[in-house]
Amino acid sequence: MIKNVVIIGLNYEYNIEIAQSVADSLEAYFLNGDEFVNYQLQNKKNMKELCGVEYLKAQENKAIKGCAEFENSIITIPSHYFLRDNQYKNFDNSLIIYIRFSKDKLTKQSKIGFVDEFIVPNLLTYAQKDLELEKLAKYIVNVRNKKKSTIEDEIKKCLEEYCEHK
Amino acid sequence: MNINKKCLNFLRAMSCEMITNANSGHPGVALGATEIMYALFKDHYFYDVKDHKFFPRDRFILSCGHASSLYYATAYMFNFGLGEDDLKSFRQLNSKTPGHPEYNTTNFVEVSTGPLGQGVANAVGMAIAETMVASRFNAQKYPVVDNYTYCLCGDGCLMEGVAQEAISLAGTLKLNKLILLYDCNKMTIDGNLNISNTENPVKKFKSMNWNVIVCKNGNNYYCVTRAIAKAKKSNKKPTVIIFKTTIGLNSKLAGSNLIHGNPLTLTDLDELKEKLNVTDPFKLPEDIKNHVIKTNERNNRLIEKWNNNFAVYQKAYPELYKKLASFMDNKPININHLLKQEQIDKEDYAMRDANHIILKELSSKMPRLVGGCADVALTTKAYIEDGGDFSCENRRGKNIHYGVREHSMGAICNGITLYLQSPSFCSTFLAFSNYMLSPIRMSAQMNIPSMFMFSHDNFRVGQDGPTHQCVEQLGELRLIPNLYVYRPCNMTELLACYDNALSNQSPSCFILSKEILKNQNNNFNDAKFGGYIISGDYGEVEILATGSEVELAQNVKSILEGQDIKVVVASFPCLEIFENQTEKYKNDILSRANFRVSLEASNDNIWEKYIGNNGLKFSIENFGKSAKQNDLEQYFKFIPSEIAKAIKKTVKK
Known part of the structure; x- marks a missing residue:
């Protein structure tokens, strides 16, 4: 039995919208992983200044682990957190769905997890991240020219298919 | 942030x-x-x-x-x-x-x-x-x-x-x-x-x-x-x-x-x-x-989903929907015709037994009527016959076994009344109403129609002794604002009490005798006034009584009238309802004789305002004893001959 559904991808704001919508239609709880981490850490800038990057990273990792403790929820989490230091292992008993954007479509970088100066920097390229997420995800949903409602339906179909096989 | x-x-x-x-x-x-x-x-x-x-x-x-x-x-x-x-x-x-x-x-x-x-x-x-x-x-x-x-x-x-x-x-x-x-x-x-x-x-x-x-x-x-x-x-x-x-x-x-x-x-x-x-x-x-x-x-979104589902439910389950509509309906009930006339006239009832009969008939007309007792259902008789016992296996049961938990029973009863938006009842002995004063008070503050039913309402409980014999409870309950305290003397009065309770939507306490009471010749419509003349017209003495003491008052009347003292008996099944009547009506009821006597097995001082300075109050002012009913009646001098003697002595003065 899966614990959660994790919707992952390289456009975090897009993922939030999709995941929230899927959660509403399934009457499941929606967890915004980035918001969760920020809530737990309260003031990351202060933490980095006072305690250093390594400490901040450790606290972020702890908070990411906290996300995985939810149950029966639809979770989004920035790929930046997901791929760092094998944090994806926290979600071993969750169903991972990768919403894939082609590189050319990612013209405006998602703000979250990339550009804040006081966040632990992410050093992977697009190709590396895409490869990693492809390996980790159970299902991949390609965004290319599709409406959001279509993406949501595809995600629900993935869930149905998964439940049938289980 | x-x-x-x-x-x-x-x-x-x-x-x-x-x-x-x-x-x-x-x-x-x-x-x-x-x-x-x-x-x-x-x-x-x-x-x-x-x-x-x-x-x-x-x-x-x-x-x-x-x-x-x-x-x-x-x-x-x-x-x-x-x-x-x-x-x-x-x-x-x-x-x-x-x-x-x-x-x-x-x-x-x-x-x-x-x-x-x-x-x-x-x-x-x-x-x-x-x-x-x-x-x-x-x-x-x-x-x-x-x-x-x-x-x-x-x-x-x-x-x-x-x-x-x-x-x-x-x-x-x-x-x-x-x-x-x-x-x-x-x-x-x-x-x-x-x-x-x-x-x-x-x-x-x-x-x-x-x-x-x-x-x-x-x-x-x-x-x-x-x-x-x-x-x-x-x-x-x-x-x-x-x-x-x-x-x-x-x-x-x-x-x-x-x-x-x-x-x-x-x-x-x-x-x-x-x-x-x-x-x-x-x-x-x-x-x-x-x-x-x-x-x-x-x-x-959830509300819309519920509404859509409900619309489908109405079509898919029309019979069930009809029952639901009927369940939630607040149609008034004609209490006067609840029972057949022979059921009312035929027998002498203990009020707890009369209440049991009424609950059974009422539950068929009021599908939301549910209730329970604090482990004394077989004694207070306040359960719905054939209603089934509520439990985790039978959620449709109408009778809840609260266990020996009087205080929470009262508060739970309030919760049920609020959820169903309909009266629900609970019951124990009157002596244990003390455990429940807080939820009774809360029901009065909220003005919700919870029904609290108390049997074993006076010293005639007998050998269980003074801890189970009531003295001050009636007075305590009557002091709570917006609470209606009903103490009927027979089935007719009990029906009238129910009629009042179900129409005024405030909480009510039904004070029910354990002992069998002789049936009286009275009228449902008169009883609804809360206080009325039950026998006689005008006389030298007017006896004001409630519940079990109405029969006692009638016996006293017989003795005194044999001694050429004319007596009128007034019964007061509910003083709160009586107080709501017009001044003209109240004066009429209270002026059938110059000398008034109150007769109630409690120490409630409320009677002093009705009997006036020259009146005589027969009450129970102290804790009782563990003894048989007859012996206690002798002990408290709550027997017709003693009361008649005391009244005659005062009248002749």
Whole structure:
């Protein structure tokens, strides 16, 4: 039995919208992983200044682990957190769905997890991240020219298919 | 700042400002339980802000009613219909935001709370009622009724016996839709909790067949919402979530008992607001309003889904829908024709037996009528024959076995009455009504039609002795405002009492004899006046009596009339109803003789105003003895010959 559904991808704001919508239609709880981490850490800038990057990273990792403790929820989490230091292992008993954007479509970088100066920097390229997420995800949903409602339906179909096989 | 954090800060600032403005209130819990209320309202509480009576809504009860400022602030934030002015008039005269939540004053408040622990029992009652309706009307794929009952309580609530009783019953009945949110700050008014209570709540609840979730960080919104989500998954047991919180969080006195009930000073309030980064707590910024809109949208989607499902249910299950409509209907009942005339005229009844007959007939006309006893059903006879016993295996049962739990029985009965919006009853001996004074009082304050039925109403209980013989109980009950105390003498009067009780929608106490009473020649319509002449017209002596003493008065009349003293007997099945009659009527009833005598087996002083300075009062002024009924009647001189002798002596003077 899966614990959660994790919707992952390289456009975090897009993922939030999709995941929230899927959660509403399934009457499941929606967890915004980035918001969760920020809530737990309260003031990351202060933490980095006072305690250093390594400490901040450790606290972020702890908070990411906290996300995985939810149950029966639809979770989004920035790929930046997901791929760092094998944090994806926290979600071993969750169903991972990768919403894939082609590189050319990612013209405006998602703000979250990339550009804040006081966040632990992410050093992977697009190709590396895409490869990693492809390996980790159970299902991949390609965004290319599709409406959001279509993406949501595809995600629900993935869930149905998964439940049938289980 | 994280939006959830911002909302929480605003809630804290709002609650404290309300308290400081009123110079009265309880900031401790308002600051400590903020995350619990916020998470509940934001993520879980199913409610229609446009229709506060939307039946399938979740129920929320604030058992720790002193957290009212937090409750109102949260309701304001989530658009429950309170305005800024309402918050600013917290604890002021005629405000919609009274010091403790009041049913009928604030439209989203489910029940008045304040006396600690009552709310827990009310919540159990609502959870019971939910299962009753669900079992009768839910169809596969169409749960017409499927709501949770949430109750926020504190350390104090759970120390009260009423809560302990209710929790025990809830575990026995496996009320899995009941979720107790326990704000465990381990602090009471007098200091640390362990100066008076060192029990282990986890073990306690588990022993009473509850699920227990411990939320170690009860001041972390995400931990709180996760815990509530987990609690909702229970399908066999009620759940308590023990939130470890800090009383008065963010204030100077955080963690101290001193913050419990002391408003923050203006300086402290300003410091708090600065710390929380809030300038004007009542002016919610746009980002918070937008954030809250998502919650309202969540609820609106669920409401729409329910409405759509209900429309399909109506078509798919037309018979069941018809029964549901009939179940919820409030059509008036013709009590006068409830029984056949021969049932009324034929026999002498003990009032507890007469009541049993009426309950059986009434339940067929009032499908929502349910009730129970505190382990004395076979003695008080207040159960619905063929109604079935309510249990976890039989949710359709109409008779609830409350166990020896009188106090919680009264409060649970109130919860059931509120949920079903229809009278529900509970019963025990009159001597044990003392356990239930608080819920009886609360029902009167809320003006809800709970029916409290008490048998074994006087010294004639006999050999059980003075602990079971009533003296002051009638007087105590009659002192409660808005409570109707009915003490009928026969089936006709009992029917009239029911007619009054069901039409006036206020709470009622039925005081029922254990002993068989001789039937009287009286009239239903006269009895409805609450006080009327039952025999005679005008005379030298007028005897005012109630219940069992009406027969005694009639016997006294026979003796005195044999001695050429004309006597009129007036029966008063309900003094409150009598007092509501016109002055002309009351004067007429009370002026059939110059010399009036009251006759009631209680010490209620109310009779002194009816008999006047020259009258004679026959009462029971002291505790009785363990003896047979006849011996006690001799002991108290409550026998016709003694009473007639005393009256004659006074009249002849």
